[in-house]
Amino acid sequence: MKIHDPVCGMEIDPKNAFAKREHMGQTFYFCSQSCVDQFDKNPHNYVTTSATTGFNPERTLTRIELPVSGAPLKEHSTHLESALRALEGVGEAKVNRNSGRLEVQYDAQKVDVTRLVNAVKSTGFQVGVANVKIGIENLRCASCVKFIEDELKSTQGVLNATVNIGTQEATVDYLPQKATLSQLNAAIETWGYKPRPATSDEPMDKQEEAHAREYRRLMNMFWFAAIVSLPVLLFAYPQYVPVIRDLSMETIRWAWIISAVVTLPVLFYSGQDFFTGAWASLKHRSANMNTLIALGTGAAWLYSSVAILFPAIFPEGTSEPFYDVVAVVIALVVLGQALELRAKGQSSSAIKKLLGLQAKTARVIRDGQEMDLPIEEVLVGDVIQVRPGEKVPVDGVIVEGSSAVDESMLTGESLPVSKKKGDEVIGATLNKTGAFKFRATKVGKDTALAQIVKMVQDAQNSKAPIARLADTVSGYFVPVVMILAVWTFVIWFNFGPQPQLVYGLVTSVTVLIIACPCALGLATPMSLMVGIGKGAEHGILIRSGEALQTARALNTVVLDKTGTITKGKPELTDVVTSDQSTVNSNQLLKLAASVEKVSEHPLAQAIVEGAQARKLELAEVKNFDAIPGHGVSANVEGQNILIGNLKLMNRENIVLGELEEKSKSLADDGKTPMFIALDGKAAGIIAVADTVKEDSAEAIAVLQKMGIEVVMITGDNRRTAEAIARKVGVTRVLAEVLPEDKANNIHLLQAEGKKVAMVGDGINDAPALAQADVGLAIGTGTDVAIEASDITLIKGSLKGVVTAIEVSRATMTNIYQNLFGAFIYNTLGVPVAMGALFPFFGLLLSPLIAGAAMAFSSVTVVGNANRLRGFKPKFSAR
Numbered sequence: 001m002k003i004h005d006p007v008c009g010m011e012i013d014p015k016n017a018f019a020k021r022e023h024m025g026q027t028f029y030f031c032s033q034s035c036v037d038q039f040d041k042n043p044h045n046y047v048t049t050s051a052t053t054g055f056n057p058e059r060t061l062t063r064i065e066l067p068v069s070g071a072p073l074k075e076h077s078t079h080l081e082s083a084l085r086a087l088e089g090v091g092e093a094k095v096n097r098n099s100g101r102l103e104v105q106y107d108a109q110k111v112d113v114t115r116l117v118n119a120v121k122s123t124g125f126q127v128g129v130a131n132v133k134i135g136i137e138n139l140r141c142a143s144c145v146k147f148i149e150d151e152l153k154s155t156q157g158v159l160n161a162t163v164n165i166g167t168q169e170a171t172v173d174y175l176p177q178k179a180t181l182s183q184l185n186a187a188i189e190t191w192g193y194k195p196r197p198a199t200s201d202e203p204m205d206k207q208e209e210a211h212a213r214e215y216r217r218l219m220n221m222f223w224f225a226a227i228v229s230l231p232v233l234l235f236a237y238p239q240y241v242p243v244i245r246d247l248s249m250e251t252i253r254w255a256w257i258i259s260a261v262v263t264l265p266v267l268f269y270s271g272q273d274f275f276t277g278a279w280a281s282l283k284h285r286s287a288n289m290n291t292l293i294a295l296g297t298g299a300a301w302l303y304s305s306v307a308i309l310f311p312a313i314f315p316e317g318t319s320e321p322f323y324d325v326v327a328v329v330i331a332l333v334v335l336g337q338a339l340e341l342r343a344k345g346q347s348s349s350a351i352k353k354l355l356g357l358q359a360k361t362a363r364v365i366r367d368g369q370e371m372d373l374p375i376e377e378v379l380v381g382d383v384i385q386v387r388p389g390e391k392v393p394v395d396g397v398i399v400e401g402s403s404a405v406d407e408s409m410l411t412g413e414s415l416p417v418s419k420k421k422g423d424e425v426i427g428a429t430l431n432k433t434g435a436f437k438f439r440a441t442k443v444g445k446d447t448a449l450a451q452i453v454k455m456v457q458d459a460q461n462s463k464a465p466i467a468r469l470a471d472t473v474s475g476y477f478v479p480v481v482m483i484l485a486v487w488t489f490v491i492w493f494n495f496g497p498q499p500q501l502v503y504g505l506v507t508s509v510t511v512l513i514i515a516c517p518c519a520l521g522l523a524t525p526m527s528l529m530v531g532i533g534k535g536a537e538h539g540i541l542i543r544s545g546e547a548l549q550t551a552r553a554l555n556t557v558v559l560d561k562t563g564t565i566t567k568g569k570p571e572l573t574d575v576v577t578s579d580q581s582t583v584n585s586n587q588l589l590k591l592a593a594s595v596e597k598v599s600e601h602p603l604a605q606a607i608v609e610g611a612q613a614r615k616l617e618l619a620e621v622k623n624f625d626a627i628p629g630h631g632v633s634a635n636v637e638g639q640n641i642l643i644g645n646l647k648l649m650n651r652e653n654i655v656l657g658e659l660e661e662k663s664k665s666l667a668d669d670g671k672t673p674m675f676i677a678l679d680g681k682a683a684g685i686i687a688v689a690d691t692v693k694e695d696s697a698e699a700i701a702v703l704q705k706m707g708i709e710v711v712m713i714t715g716d717n718r719r720t721a722e723a724i725a726r727k728v729g730v731t732r733v734l735a736e737v738l739p740e741d742k743a744n745n746i747h748l749l750q751a752e753g754k755k756v757a758m759v760g761d762g763i764n765d766a767p768a769l770a771q772a773d774v775g776l777a778i779g780t781g782t783d784v785a786i787e788a789s790d791i792t793l794i795k796g797s798l799k800g801v802v803t804a805i806e807v808s809r810a811t812m813t814n815i816y817q818n819l820f821g822a823f824i825y826n827t828l829g830v831p832v833a834m835g836a837l838f839p840f841f842g843l844l845l846s847p848l849i850a851g852a853a854m855a856f857s858s859v860t861v862v863g864n865a866n867r868l869r870g871f872k873p874k875f876s877a878r
Contacts, residue, residue, distance in 0.1 A: 005030050005031045005035050007038045007039055012030075014029050017030060017031070018030050021040075021043065042156060063103065063104070063105050064103075064104050064106070064113065064178060065101045065102070065103050065104075066101065066102045066116070066128070066175065067100060068101065068102050068125045069100060080095055080102065080120065081093045083119050083120070083122065084102070084104055084119055084120070086119075087111050089110025089111035090106045091105040092104070093105075104116055113156075113157060113159065114159050114160075117129070117159060129159060129173050130174055131173050132171075132172050132174070133198035134169065134170045134172065134181075134184060134185065134197075134198060135195065135196040136168050136169065136170060136188055136195060136196070137168070138193065138273050140165070140289070141277060141517070143474040143477060143478050143517050144193070144277070144281070145474070145521055146472065147191055147281075147284070147475070148170065148187070149163050151187045152184060152187045152188070154187075155174075156179060157175040157179030157183075158172060158174045158179055158184070164525050165521050165525055166525030166528070167525070169198050169199075170188065190280070190283075191284065192279065192281065193280075199211075215338055215341050218337055218338035218341060221269065221270040221334050222331055222335045224265070224266070224269060225270040225327055225328075226331045229266075229324065229328045229331050232262065232263060232327045232328075233327075236321070236324035237324075238252050253308060256304075256308045256321050257308060259321065260305050260321070260323060263301060263327050266327045266330055266331075267297065267301060267326060270331065270334055271294070271334075274290045274294045274330075274333075277294075278290040278294035278295070286479075287482055291478060292481060292482070292515055293329070293330075293333060293512070296325075296329065296509045297325065297329055297330055299509055300323075300325040300326050300329075300505075300509050301326045303321075303505055307321055308321055322506070325847040325848065328848050329848065329851035330851075332848075332851040332852045332854075333851060333854060336854070336859055337858075357391075357449065358375065358393075358428050359390070359393040359428065361374055361393070362374075362378050362384050362393035362394065363385045363386070363390075364382045364384055365382075365384070375393045375443070378393060378440055379443065380440055380443055382439070383399065383438070384437065384438055385435070386403075386425075386435065386436055388432065388435060391428060391429070391430055392428065392431060394440045394442060394443045394447055395425070395426050395440070395442035395448055396425055396438040396440045397422065397423070397441055398419055398422065398425060398436050399421065399437050399438060399439050400421065400437040401421070402419060402421065403432065403433055404416035404433050404434070405425060405429050405432060406429060406430040406432055407429045416432045416433075419436070425438055426447075426449075427442075427449050428449045452794075455541050459528075459542050459544055459545070464528060464548060464815070465545075465546055465549055466524055467528075467545065470521060470523060470819065474520050477515070477517045477520065477826075481512065481515040482512070484830060485512050488511050488833075488834045488835070489508035491504075492507050492508075496835075503835075503844075506847060507834060510847045511830060511834055513850045514845070514850035515833075515854070519822035519825060519857040519860070519861045520822045520823070522858055522862060522865075523815060524545075524818070526862050526865035527811055527815045527864075528811065528815070530811075530814075530865050530869055534807055534810075534811075534868060534869065534871045535548075535804065535807040538807070539793065539795050539800060539803075540793060540804045541791065541792040541793075542790070542807070542808075543789070543790050543792075544790065547774055547790035548807070548811055550773050550790075550808075551774050551804060551805055552805075553773075554755050554756070554773065555707070555708055555754055555755050556708065556755065556757070557703055557710050557759060558711045558713050558734075558757065558772070559713070559730070560713055560742075560758075560760035560765050560768075561714035562690060563761040563796075564760055564761055564798070565696045565700075565712065565724060565728055565798070566690040566691060566692050567691055567692075567693055569606075569690065570603050570672075570688045570689065571609075571689065572589075572606050572611075572613075572686070572687075573688060573691065574671065574685070575589050575684065575685075576666075576684050576686075577683065578658070578659050578684050580681065580682075581678075581682075581683045581684055582683075583684075585684070586614060588684045589607075589610065589611050589614065589616060589686065590611060590616045590617070591619070591637070591641055591676075592607055592611075592674075592676055592686050593607050593608050593610070593611030593612075593616065594634075595624065595634045595636060595643055596632075596643070599624075599626065599632055606688045607686060607688065619636050620636070621634050622634065622635040622636070627644065627648060629647070630644045630645060630648035631644015632644065639678050639679055640680070641676065641677070642676070642677040643675070643686075644674060644675060645674065645675070646675065648675070649675050649682070652677065652680070654675070654680065654681070654682050655681075655682060656675065659675065659682055659684070662685060663675065666687045667720075668723055669689075669727075670689055670721075670727075671687040673685050673687045674688070693798070695798065695799055696728050697729055699799045699802055700730060701729055703805075706802070706805065708805070709732065709754075710730050711732045711734060711749070712724070712730045713745060714733075714734070714736075714737065715736065715737055716735060717735065718733070721736075722735070742767065743767040743768045743770070746772050756773050758771070758774075758775050758776070759777075759778070760778070761796075769789045775791070776789055776790070776791045776792075776804060777789035777791070778796050791804050802873065807871070811868060814865060818861045818864055821860065822857070825857050829853060833850055
């Protein structure tokens with residue numbers, strides 16, 4: 001049977017084929033090595049819908065399979081297919097319900113994979129997108145960031161890619177069916193950088209080891225260049241150095257020849273990163289920071305070497321070398337990179353602090369024997385013994401014993417929390433008093449602490465919108481500087497004083513060396529890294545740089561009532577006895593709680609817990625009867641008891657007297673009053689309410705002092721809502737809002753021109769959290785709400801909202817300082833290097849000073865970012 005080569009279409013016999021490949025369940029045969037190489041570059045382009053492999057000359061559509069999930073395929077497959085077919089360029093879309101895959105044939109010229117994925121998401125489905133972090137060795141060039149991002153994004157199957165110069169990592173979202181890890185690595189390698197495993201995914205000690213190794217490498221390169229620089233520098237200015245100035249010109253010229261030889265290893269060892277980066281950039285017909293340094297130092301070395309070998313071709317007095325520029329500039333720039341790396345290590349101190357909370361070992365009980373194991377070896381289902389004063393090693397559920405556990409590392413709550421059998425415990429929390437055994441439910445990367453660390457790392461790798469502007473500017477910056485350097489040389493060579501050639505060379509090299517796009521590129525990611533880390537230290541988990549930047553501009557905060565302003569759980573608030581009652585308040589509560597103990601009403605538990613808090617002993621109940629829509633009746637200690645609403649009292653002809661007025665007063669305060677009658681006579685009222693959290697009013701007052709309007713939104717009736725609002729000082733209330741209308745209300749506020757944050761904790765808050773400019777989820781709330789939010793407040797306190805906005809404002813202020821400093825440095829530095837001061841003061845900038853300034857401009861930016869480590873909330877609601 002004859003088949004076709006999928007690349008060239010040539011008819012071949014499978015037995016005599018040059019080579020074959022297996023891909024996505026199909027076999028491909030090839031006539032030559034060139035066809036194999038073409039196929040290997042992008043095998044997905046040659047997959048056909050036919051079961052037999054071969055070239056199809058009529059095929060113009062690309063085929064892709066997308067794994068989909070998130071909604072029942074059986075009911076919604078038609079809707080999904082229609083949404084895809086509606087896109088221009090899509091020929092066919094078909095759902096395979098059994099495999100959970102969507103097969104799409106599309107014209108790649110008219111529609112890309114990103115639009116296909118977005119169309120799938122718009123129908124409520126999720127696409128099985130893979131996410132990977134790739135480390136990039138020695139990434140220090142700000143202008144390269146955009147080049148690598150664009151290269152990754154142009155790789156088929158990649159949906160999004162961000163490169164962070166601060167962490168030296170690329171984060172890529174891609175479709176595994178269309179792109180492979182080797183293709184992503186190849187995209188990075190085309191720009192001269194070596195991909196490596198992401199250090200943020202490794203244990204902290206491995207990260208520190210890699211950091212230390214890179215620091216040692218840079219310092220070795222610096223010391224080598226510095227040692228070579230000393231003698232080179234002495235012979236560069238012989239007229240100023242005793243003994244050397246007495247040597248003959250012939251001897252000094254031989255010293256210059258030796259300088260030419262010894263500075264070559266400086267160029268190609270200490271300066272290797274600059275030249276390899278410049279060469280990779282040149283292959284793409286672009287330029288970056290490495291190009292500037294390589295050009296500047298390379299030009300200085302070449303000019304110097306020609307000048308000492310052929311001095312006669314130069315005008316008199318212009319044949320002196322500049323080897324000192326080569327050695328000293330490279331030494332200073334490499335030193336700057338080493339100091340910058342060291343400062344970056346300090347920037348990730350928040351992650352180190354979080355990981356430092358973790359226990360190193362666990363006392364595991366296996367086969368009846370206790371054994372101390374590293375926590376990496378603990379398995380789900382293991383039973384672990386925890387003694388007083390020890391840390392809980394992993395997440396789990398108590399199976400024996402009880403204790404008080406300090407959870408302040410997670411919630412910020414200083415008071416220990418009582419734990420008993422059946423309660424959850426969280427890894428890295430501190431056991432205080434008792435001993436207990438618990439069964440491990442989450443270990444390794446699944447623990448709460450590991451998830452927090454991952455969220456912080458992901459956020460640190462993300463980009464704020466302002467960073468994209470800096471990356472774009474950096475991309476144009478280098479070519480502009482190279483043009484300015486050429487102009488500088490031409491102007492000095494044509495219009496400068498004698499020796500014009502020397503002046504032209506020195507000033508153009510100085511321009512190349514002083515320009516620093518790195519300071520621009522580092523300005524945002526370094527501050528983000530520190531700011532997001534500081535947020536985590538204060539219990540604020542910020543998901544992205546964009547959320548952090550947006551939070552700075554917030555002027556309206558919408559608070560859900562239940563579970564956000566209030567505790568979200570009813571509590572006993574009042575026990576009122578009537579004037580003619582025969583029992584006191586404790587006796588009345590005891591009787592009511594005894595009845596409610598057997599009730600299934602949601603408010604019953606609050607009354608029982610209120611009685612237990614007062615240490616009241618409950619009595620036996622007889623003849624219990626629930627009266628739907630009215631209340632309950634029972635017999636306790638020989639007394640007939642009625643507990644219920646006004647309708648029940650009226651039905652039983654109970655005269656309430658002054659109690660009816662008191663119940664209205666309680667209702668006005670947002671409480672739920674329940675009347676109690678004993679043996680046919682009104683005895684009193686018990687009131688229950690979802691009480692306000694202790695610090696809600698304080699936090700709201702601080703938000704208002706910060707110039708932020710606070711709005712409360714709730715599904716409760718207006719009377720109850722306004723009662724709660726009065727207690728906490730909120731003046732604008734959106735009451736009786738249905739869950740599905742919360743997002744619409746947020747949209748209406750945004751239509752007023754407001755930047756809106758939504759704070760909530762329930763499933764019904766998720767659409768509103770997604771609609772808001774910034775969604776903040778209470779960490780004690782549901783997973784759905786947390787997933788829909790931009791910022792998670794680990795503790796259930798509204799103080800976290802205040803701190804989140806303060807962290808955002810402090811971080812963005814720091815970023816603006818960095819960007820301003822970087823822009824000012826380059827705006828002033830480049831003209832001075834071009835010789836702008838020479839006509840007025842006769843001053844020219846030395847390339848050596850330019851090298852030092854360039855090196856330390858980046859260090860200054862990183863140092864300023866590290867000032868954020870001392871951040872303390874100014875307006876802490878305490």
